[in-house]
Amino acid sequence: MKRKLTPANYLALLAATSFFVFPLIAAFEFSLRVNLGKSHGFDNFRWVFQQEGFKTNLGVSFRLALLTAVAVLVLMVPTVVYLHLGGGRWKRMIEFICLVPLVVPVISFALGVGTAFPVFLQSTVYELSFLYVIVSLPYTYRALDVGLSSIPLLTLVEASRASGASMRQTLLFVIVPTIRSAVNGAVFLAIALSLGEFTLAVLLHWDTFPTWIANISQGHILNAIALSVLSLVGAWLVVVVMAIAPKSLRSNKTQEATS
Amino acid sequence: MSQVVAQRTGTPKKGAGPLAYLSRGSTLKSLVPLMPFLAFVAYFLVFPLTFIIRDAFLSNDGKFTLDNFAECFKGVYGHSFAVSIRLSFISAMIGAIAGAIIASAVVKTGTRSRRAIAATASVFANTGGVPLAFMFLAGFGTEGLVTKALKALGWNMYSGSFTLFSETGIILVYCFFQIPLMVLIFTPALENIKPEWREASDSLGGGRFSYFTRISVPLLFPAFLSTTLLLFANSFSAYATARAMTSGTLPLMPLLIGNLVDGNVLANQEHLGHAMAVCMIGVSAIVMGIYLLVLKFSKAKP
Numbered sequence: 001m002k003r004k005l006t007p008a009n010y011l012a013l014l015a016a017t018s019f020f021v022f023p024l025i026a027a028f029e030f031s032l033r034v035n036l037g038k039s040h041g042f043d044n045f046r047w048v049f050q051q052e053g054f055k056t057n058l059g060v061s062f063r064l065a066l067l068t069a070v071a072v073l074v075l076m077v078p079t080v081v082y083l084h085l086g087g088g089r090w091k092r093m094i095e096f097i098c099l100v101p102l103v104v105p106v107i108s109f110a111l112g113v114g115t116a117f118p119v120f121l122q123s124t125v126y127e128l129s130f131l132y133v134i135v136s137l138p139y140t141y142r143a144l145d146v147g148l149s150s151i152p153l154l155t156l157v158e159a160s161r162a163s164g165a166s167m168r169q170t171l172l173f174v175i176v177p178t179i180r181s182a183v184n185g186a187v188f189l190a191i192a193l194s195l196g197e198f199t200l201a202v203l204l205h206w207d208t209f210p211t212w213i214a215n216i217s218q219g220h221i222l223n224a225i226a227l228s229v230l231s232l233v234g235a236w237l238v239v240v241v242m243a244i245a246p247k248s249l250r251s252n253k254t255q256e257a258t259s
Numbered sequence: 260m261s262q263v264v265a266q267r268t269g270t271p272k273k274g275a276g277p278l279a280y281l282s283r284g285s286t287l288k289s290l291v292p293l294m295p296f297l298a299f300v301a302y303f304l305v306f307p308l309t310f311i312i313r314d315a316f317l318s319n320d321g322k323f324t325l326d327n328f329a330e331c332f333k334g335v336y337g338h339s340f341a342v343s344i345r346l347s348f349i350s351a352m353i354g355a356i357a358g359a360i361i362a363s364a365v366v367k368t369g370t371r372s373r374r375a376i377a378a379t380a381s382v383f384a385n386t387g388g389v390p391l392a393f394m395f396l397a398g399f400g401t402e403g404l405v406t407k408a409l410k411a412l413g414w415n416m417y418s419g420s421f422t423l424f425s426e427t428g429i430i431l432v433y434c435f436f437q438i439p440l441m442v443l444i445f446t447p448a449l450e451n452i453k454p455e456w457r458e459a460s461d462s463l464g465g466g467r468f469s470y471f472t473r474i475s476v477p478l479l480f481p482a483f484l485s486t487t488l489l490l491f492a493n494s495f496s497a498y499a500t501a502r503a504m505t506s507g508t509l510p511l512m513p514l515l516i517g518n519l520v521d522g523n524v525l526a527n528q529e530h531l532g533h534a535m536a537v538c539m540i541g542v543s544a545i546v547m548g549i550y551l552l553v554l555k556f557s558k559a560k561p
Contacts, residue, residue, distance in 0.1 A: 003366075005364060009363070009364035012360050013361065013365070019435075020435070022405050023394040023395055023397060023399070024394060026394070026397040026398035026403055026404035078295075079292075079293060082292045082293065087289055087290075087292060090290065102489075102492060103492070103544050104308065104540055104543070105498075105513065105536070105539045107498050107513045107517060107536065107539070108516070108536035108540050109308075112307030112536075114520075115310045115311070115533075117307070130299075134300070134303050192381075192382075193385070196385055199498045213388075214503065217393070217503075224389060227390075228389060228390030229390075232382070232390055239379070239382050243377065244378075
């Protein structure tokens with residue numbers, strides 16, 4: 001519902017917008033500087049795309065994000081669904097476990113992983129995916145929990161089981177499509193986290209996109225600023241488009257589901 | 260739960276509904292479907308944690324000792340506790356108050372713009388590290404655009420002792436992700452405040468001020484406090500941004516741990532790093548404990 005904004009509200013929104021937009025504009029202006037600031041152009045951006053590391057490190061980060069997303073789905077969806085069906089008595093315990101990653105600072109976690117994990121796990125960059133699943137637990141659990149609380153889960157499962165579907169079929173073809181927006185939310189969270197994570201990657205000595213940005217910033221400040229602007233605006237565009245656009249799509253889906 | 264099912268489907272209780280098998284059986288049996296999750300968490304979370312705690316109590320020759328913890332509270336390490344906690348506290352307070360003010364404006368806008376703002380806030384709340392550091396250098400650095408604009412308006416930010424690499428500077432930078440996080444979490448709490456309550460207060464003769472002190476504040480205080488604690492934990496554990504901004508010159512706990520473990524400061528200091536890491540977990544465990552208590556308290560009151 002829409003209510004009337006007071007002048008103080010407008011002032012707050014204006015101040016907030018300027019605090020967040022001005023640094024971005026300033027960074028964008030810096031990233032366009034060429035010839036030691038004498039003129040402007042897109043040379044810094046072009047340089048970034050020509051680098052060998054751009055493609056490889058972005059590739060590594062995307063593969064990590066994909067693996068993390070798949071692992072989150074496979075691990076969390078059945079678990080949270082079970083908590084809403086028969087395993088209700090364990091809900092508080094699992095909730096608590098999912099809060100633990102908030103209590104453990106990532107730097108402490110990274111130290112533990114460095115000493116605890118066997119060599120065969122630490123010899124592949126994909127170990128990071130499993131750690132990202134842990135770090136994103138508080139958020140993914142909440143997203144799925146909220147989604148499952150808002151649908152008549154028992155009725156759906158009953159109907160599906162009574163029609164002769166197996167539990168696996170019910171999960172894949174009834175539950176997951178019904179909570180698609182919650183599943184999407186959990187997946188986006190996991191992907192955003194793995195694309196931007198720096199601490200674990202750098203302390204476990206892996207090269208990902210964020211650590212690569214940090215590396216090139218040491219000798220090529222303007223290029224690094226260009227990359228920073230690019231990654232932030234890119235992420236922002238993707239997320240805002242997803243937040244606004246699927247509205248019509250989603251309302252169609254729920255109509256189909258309920259009719 | 261099976262009883263509910265049975266009643267709704269009309270099947271007799273003894274026969275039980277089609278889902279009865281899910282909740283029947285022993286306690287242990289009902290844990291079986293949770294096994295993949297529990298095994299995953301045990302290996303990837305609990306197992307590394309036990310190693311940090313074990314190493315924190317070991318000396319360099321592998322014997323049990325408490326010296327690492329004693330060392331934690333001395334000199335620069337002890338100082339870093341104070342700096343880290345003070346910095347996190349101030350940035351949480353600023354983030355919470357500014358975020359709450361913004362959220363109270365955001366909640367009045369339309370559904371669509373609210374969604375766009377939430378999405379934007381979620382991106383900004385996740386910025387950090389080098390990209391964030393550079394944006395602030397470009398905006399608020401000595402040669403930054405905002406600095407120059409303010410100078411043209413007659414206020415030189417750098418006339419005092421301010422630099423972006425000091426504690427105050429870091430707090431300013433942290434606002435960039437703390438405020439959006441507050442907006443993100445606090446707006447849903449504000450949405451639960453019903454306009455009818457305002458009308459009720461008005462018709463009973465309550466003014467704006469009494470509505471604020473007697474209705475808004477008591478209702479929203481638990482949500483406000485719990486989110487503030489979350490912001491504290493968030494800046495307390497922030498590493499990437501502090502590292503990019505200060506290159507390790509400010510004595511913050513995560514930065515010191517990073518230096519100790521990377522081994523480029525002093526050799527054989529790993530166990531001290533582990534003890535510091537355990538101390539950090541202790542501090543945020545206390546904060547999160549209060550957070551859980553506040554949440555419980557707020558749920559008890561409808």
